[in-house]
Amino acid sequence: MNLKSLNVGNFLNFERVSxxxxxxxxxxxxxxxxxxxxxxxxxxxxxxxxxxxxxxxxDYFKNVIDRVIRIT
Structure with missing residues (x-):
């Protein structure tokens, strides 16, 4: 497996990061x-x-559970 990028959204202290x-x-x-x-x-x-x-x-960013956590 070769990871080329990581996208994280609404997870812990990451609102959105690539x-x-x-x-x-x-x-x-x-x-x-x-x-x-x-x-x-x-x-x-x-x-x-x-x-x-x-x-x-x-695990949700600022405990906002209305938004989906995305880790790709």
Whole structure:
């Protein structure tokens, strides 16, 4: 599997983000900016155990459950 881009919407601290990926990527930044949440979005796509449980109310951006979470 070759991931070329990641699009996340209405998920945790991401209202909308698009990231182009290559075969080597680094994730860095200050504390509490969403590095772990970004990796969790990727893990949600790839790990069936996590994705089978679906989303919790706390997974929605600013707890707005009216909008759909999109991770593609």
């Amino acid at each position: 990231i182009d990926l290559t075969n080597q990527n680094g994730v860095f930044g200050m504390n509490d900016v969403g590095k772990t949440n970004l990796l969790f979005a990727i893990r949600f796509l790839l790990d069936r155990v996590i994705s089978k449980n679906g989303f919790r109310e706390s």
